Amino acid sequence: MRESHSVASSDGTPIAFQTCGDKAARPLLLLHGWAQSSRAWGDELLGRLAGTFRGIAMDLRGHGNSGAPACGYDDSRQWADDVAAVLDAEGVGDGAGAIVLGWSYGGIVVGDFVAAEGTSRIGGIVLCGATTSISRAPGGAVGDAMLAAGKGSVDPNPKRAIAALGSFGADMFAQQVGEGQQRLFGLSLATAPHVRGALLSRRVNNDEALAAAGVPALVIHGERDGIVLPSAGKANAETLGVECTLYPDVAHAPFLEAQDRFVADLEAFAAGL
Template identity: 45%
Template sequence: MTIRDVISADGTSIVYRVSGPPDARPLVLLHGWAESLTCWGTGVVDELSTRYRVIAADLRGHGYSGAPESGYDDPENWAADIAAILDAESAIDGAVLLGWSYGGLVICDYLAEHGTSEVDGIILVSAINGIGPGKAGGTTGPAMRAAMPAVFDESPGTAVRAFAAFGDANIGSGEGKGVDAQRLFGASLSTPPRVRKALFVRTTDHDDMLRTLDVPALLMHGTADTVVDIAASEHAAALIPDVHTSYWDGAKHGLFIEDPGKFVAEVSEFIDTLA
């Protein structure tokens, strides 16, 4: 496992972690809002790394990546971050981009700006593909709506209570997920409040790009997701020409935590069908 960083177009440092065989198909993992590259858990990354060259990134403003004062409302910045990673990893050919939650929007930002010349497929997990009032691809669930605007607050008590109100929305029900819950909770609190807020201060959709997407896409979403409503994935599924859907009955937002084995199996099955 190797930690690397690259400088994006606006000078922001983007940190990412690489694991797996150097000659395997690249799989780029992009986490969600107020999270980090640690969100996936070691088990999922280790398992995927036996078959693919896994590149897990910290989005700008998150984890160890740089956190500029502005620019979070500009899709070109997000697109440039992904382009910088792909360019830095010169051996990349036929990458698969996998985005969870807000990470799905970042994938769409990249594809709208740079196209699919370096990408063989995309996987959107409980993801948004648009954002802002009236954008069907950005439909949030009741847990997310209830948490705002308190999750943007600089007061520790206010922010802690707001994030705690998510309950098991990110991990699903079942025993033995306490460590995962604390990892996600810690990453959320360590994301600067100004960044948490800035990610929501934009309005865009990628409907035109999705209608003409020329690589296969897998959309995974839980039917009981209270953070990103399943309607966001259904919206994308209705637009993408070559789409595969997996709607998990009763599952919540963090599918890779709720059932890691099923998650790895479905991701691998999709990737292995690509040319």
């Protein structure tokens, strides 16, 4: 059974999240990417994960059903507070051994949380097609598809903005995945333009915090990812002291394009903690 919740962050912004699965199971916090929401994961994946984990799928500030304030998107401490508010609301405290999974921009939020709060609640980190910085650091390497989408998505001309987001949605996939592909495009359109721009105007590098995290990690990346380049996945894996797990013929959304393997890899990782 899936339940919807909302909690106020430290600045009063409501942060929405969904929960599913057995509350006695290991917590799995899912952090989505830029211009998406917790709906990006899809009902099928959340249902599968609920069989093993206590799933907590969060809407980042400015996305989905969370509040979209005018500011607060350039503050790493604020992003960490958002995550902490959700974990506090669910009673995920020190020693909980939660797995924190960041997809795409969600990897930056993972780093924000680790940098500010440490890993006392965390048993493992998973990065999926993730960037961990907006800088010249190798872990922040993005492709032309992301650069074009970032610029076009804030164009004041709606036709150009919609076209940019449409191309971004198509570039997420190396294969056709039907409804899931359209869902992600719709979520991009539903994200306010000021939020799209604010997230990409940040300058942040969490490599030092991640290198010192000292918890097991899993890094998954599609070999054909043109949004966040595979080189970023390899660099982030090196930072975390693990090998990068590359998925052939997969682009930016391994959890949709290669869901069976993704679930198997995630469950195997959790079983080894």
